[in-house]
Amino acid sequence: MSAIHLQNLVKKFGDFTALKTMDLAIADGEFMALLGPSGCGKSTTMNMIAGMEEPTSGKILFGERDMAGVPMGRRGVGFVFQNYAIFTHMSVRQNLAYGPKMRGAPKAEIDRRVSAIAEMLQLTPLLDRKADRLSVNILQRAAIGRSAIMEPAIFLLDEPLSNVDAAFRAVMRTELKQLQRQFRQTMVYVTHDQLEAMTMADRIAVMDHGVLQQVGTPLEVYNNPANVFVARFIGAPGMNLLRGRPAESDRGLVIDLGPLGVTPPLPAEIAAAVRRAQGDVLYGFRPEQAALVKHGQGLSLPVTFVERIGARTIVHLGQGESAVKAVFDNDVGLAIGQTAVVAPAAQSVRVFEATTGIAMKAG
Numbered sequence: 001m002s003a004i005h006l007q008n009l010v011k012k013f014g015d016f017t018a019l020k021t022m023d024l025a026i027a028d029g030e031f032m033a034l035l036g037p038s039g040c041g042k043s044t045t046m047n048m049i050a051g052m053e054e055p056t057s058g059k060i061l062f063g064e065r066d067m068a069g070v071p072m073g074r075r076g077v078g079f080v081f082q083n084y085a086i087f088t089h090m091s092v093r094q095n096l097a098y099g100p101k102m103r104g105a106p107k108a109e110i111d112r113r114v115s116a117i118a119e120m121l122q123l124t125p126l127l128d129r130k131a132d133r134l135s136v137n138i139l140q141r142a143a144i145g146r147s148a149i150m151e152p153a154i155f156l157l158d159e160p161l162s163n164v165d166a167a168f169r170a171v172m173r174t175e176l177k178q179l180q181r182q183f184r185q186t187m188v189y190v191t192h193d194q195l196e197a198m199t200m201a202d203r204i205a206v207m208d209h210g211v212l213q214q215v216g217t218p219l220e221v222y223n224n225p226a227n228v229f230v231a232r233f234i235g236a237p238g239m240n241l242l243r244g245r246p247a248e249s250d251r252g253l254v255i256d257l258g259p260l261g262v263t264p265p266l267p268a269e270i271a272a273a274v275r276r277a278q279g280d281v282l283y284g285f286r287p288e289q290a291a292l293v294k295h296g297q298g299l300s301l302p303v304t305f306v307e308r309i310g311a312r313t314i315v316h317l318g319q320g321e322s323a324v325k326a327v328f329d330n331d332v333g334l335a336i337g338q339t340a341v342v343a344p345a346a347q348s349v350r351v352f353e354a355t356t357g358i359a360m361k362a363g
């Protein structure tokens with residue numbers, strides 16, 4: 001019943017198409033993140049699932065049931081927004097109890113459910129505080145509790161952590177995931193923060209400009225991006241992409257990167273796909289998968305900047321179209337102005353068509 005199917009879903013605002021023909025199947029009990037930059041259509045999609053917006057065309061099914069014309073209050077969804085929806089004149093307890101009370105639940109059951117949810121969200125010591133005395137962090141926690149207490153089969157969260165501070169966000173990521181595991185709800189979670197999507201979601205739907213770009217597990221979208229948008233958007237920093245032209249060499253198929261020289265030979269399965277293609281390609285590899293190698297064995301580039309973030313070091317190499325980043329787990333002792341020679345781990349190399357941006361895959 002609580003699987004969600006979006007079929008050919010389109011949303012237009014006047015002449016502007018906010019969502020272009022979205023097809024997405026979210027399984028019962030799945031945690032799906034809708035991830036993408038601002039304005040990509042995440043909230044529009046969510047608002048249609050919630051019943052706050054009507055689709056221009058296409059269908060939304062909950063299980064087998066078509067939601068066309070079903071008002072928000074009848075969809076059985078819980079919804080938490082970026083801005084906490086809390087009654088500030090009430091205590092935390094009264095806020096949590098509000099939904100079950102409106103439904104006419106007996107007092108003993110309300111008390112039991114309020115205690116359980118308060119315990120789960122670490123709100124127990126704050127139950128009798130008035131909401132207007134609470135920090136933004138705690139207010140958002142109470143707002144999540146207020147929706148979760150209704151045990152909706154479908155729980156929709158739209159950027160619920162974007163106003164809370166960074167340390168609290170880390171705590172809430174774990175708690176939300178635990179909450180979902182416990183209730184086994186279908187959860188749809190809108191975020192522009194890939195860390196939230198990567199750490200919590202079973203699968204991620206990556207969107208851009210109203211178009212669904214890829215759906216996959218966090219590792220799938222990280223390891224095998226469907227196109228250059230996903231390659232750049234996922235990962236911090238995103239994937240390195242260098243323009244070049246396939247060329248045969250005595251060691252196998254390589255990519256001629258012009259002034260940067262030629263790449264190491266491509267792994268056989270990627271080489272087969274690249275041989276079938278025509279024109280320029282983008283040679284991609286993750287900054288975390290670059291190693292420092294000896295001269296002549298990789299791409300030789302000047303160091304332009306070095307960022308140290310705790311134990312991690314991000315080394316910026318080259319400029320303009322030849323710019324590359326490499327991430328190391330230690331201080332590799334490189335300084336601005338030096339030359340570094342980097343090579344990606346062979347199995348991590350990905351190649352994309354330059355004109356369409358689509359990943360070239362084996363098979």
Ligand SMILES: Nc1ncnc2c1ncn2[C@@H]1O[C@H](COP(=O)(O)OP(=O)(O)OP(=O)(O)O)[C@@H](O)[C@H]1O
Pocket residue numbers: 013016018036037038039040041042043044045192
């Ligand atoms: N009611 C509306 N009328 C006109 N345009 C709208 C309306 N709602 C959204 N849009 C436009 O549709 C596009 C998608 O908006 P949406 O809010 O879904 O994006 P988003 O990915 O959730 O981004 P954000 O994180 O900034 O909210 C944007 O260009 C937005 O300006």
